[in-house]
Amino acid sequence: MSVHIGAKPGEIAERVLLPGDPMRAKWIAETFLEDAVCYTQVRGMLGFTGTWQGQRVSVQGSGMGMPSASIYTHELINEYGVKSVIRIGSCGALAMDLNLGDVVAAIGSATDSNMNRSRFDGLIDYAPVADFGLLRTAVDTAAAQGVPIRVGPILAADAFYTDRPDLYDALALYGVLAVEMESAAIYTIAARYGAKALTILTVSDHIKRGEAMEAAQREQGFSNMVRIGLDTIISDS
Numbered sequence: 001m002s003v004h005i006g007a008k009p010g011e012i013a014e015r016v017l018l019p020g021d022p023m024r025a026k027w028i029a030e031t032f033l034e035d036a037v038c039y040t041q042v043r044g045m046l047g048f049t050g051t052w053q054g055q056r057v058s059v060q061g062s063g064m065g066m067p068s069a070s071i072y073t074h075e076l077i078n079e080y081g082v083k084s085v086i087r088i089g090s091c092g093a094l095a096m097d098l099n100l101g102d103v104v105a106a107i108g109s110a111t112d113s114n115m116n117r118s119r120f121d122g123l124i125d126y127a128p129v130a131d132f133g134l135l136r137t138a139v140d141t142a143a144a145q146g147v148p149i150r151v152g153p154i155l156a157a158d159a160f161y162t163d164r165p166d167l168y169d170a171l172a173l174y175g176v177l178a179v180e181m182e183s184a185a186i187y188t189i190a191a192r193y194g195a196k197a198l199t200i201l202t203v204s205d206h207i208k209r210g211e212a213m214e215a216a217q218r219e220q221g222f223s224n225m226v227r228i229g230l231d232t233i234i235s236d237s
C-alpha cells in the first residue's frame with residue numbers, strides 16, 4: 001500500500017475515475033461497474049476496481065481541494081502505475097448560459113493556489129491543461145451519447161467560500177465557465193509524471209444566480225457525466 005491508499009500492487013486499474021466525494025466513488029462502483037471490489041478505505045477515501053464494458057477501471061475518491069487531490073493523483077501514478085485519470089466532479093457555474101445539471105469539460109484550469117507558483121519559484125505562471133486525446137474522446141463520446149458538453153477553461157479555487165466574488169466576475173469576462181477545487185493540481189501532477197488527465201464536471205450550483213442542487217443530487221445525480229467518463233477512459237489507448 002501507499003501512504004494514503006490501502007491497495008495491494010495490481011489492485012488498481014491503469015485507468016481511474018477520480019470523484020472528489022468518496023460516497024460518489026461508491027455510488028459509481030455500485031451503479032456502473034461490474035464485479036466492483038473495494039481496495040481501500042484508508043481515511044474513508046474509498047476506492048474500487050471493477051469492469052465497464054469488459055475493461056478494467058478503478059474509481060477513487062480524491063477529497064476536497066488541491067492538497068488532497070494532489071496526494072491521490074501522485075500516489076496513483078507513482079505507486080500504482082496509473083496511466084490516465086478523469087476527474088468526475090461538481091462545479092459552480094459562472095457562465096450565465098450554463099444551468100444546473102449541465103456537463104462541462106475543462107480544457108484548462110486557472111488557479112489561485114500557490115502550489116504551482118512554489119513549484120516554479122514564482123517565476124512562471126504554469127498553465128495546467130487537459131490531455132488533448134482524452135478531451136477529444138470525451139467530446140466525441142458525449143456527442144454519441146446525445147449529451148451536450150461545454151468545453152472551456154475553469155477556475156480551481158483554494159476556497160469554496162470566497163470573499164472576492166468580484167474576481168469571479170472578472171474571470172467570467174475571460175470566458176472562465178465554472179469554479180471547482182482540484183483540476184489544476186490533477187493536471188499539473190499528471191503532466192509532471194507522464195500520465196493523462198481530464199476533468200469533467202456537472203454544474204451543481206450557479207454562483208451568480210444563487211441556485212444549488214440538493215445534497216443527494218450532488219452525490220448521485222451525475223449519471224451523464226459518469227457515462228461520458230467511463231466510455232472515454234476505456235477508449236484511451
Ligand SMILES: O=P(O)(O)O[C@H]1O[C@H](CO)[C@@H](O)[C@H]1O
Pocket residue numbers: 019020021063064065088089090091160180181182
Ligand atoms: O464534487 P467534487 O468532486 O467534490 O468537487 C467539488 O465539490 C467540492 C466542494 O463542495 C470540491 O471538492 C469541489 O471541487
Ligand SMILES: O=c1cc[nH]c(=O)[nH]1
Pocket residue numbers: 090091092093160179180181204205207
Ligand atoms: O460552487 C461550487 C460548487 C461546486 N464546487 C465548487 O468548488 N464550487
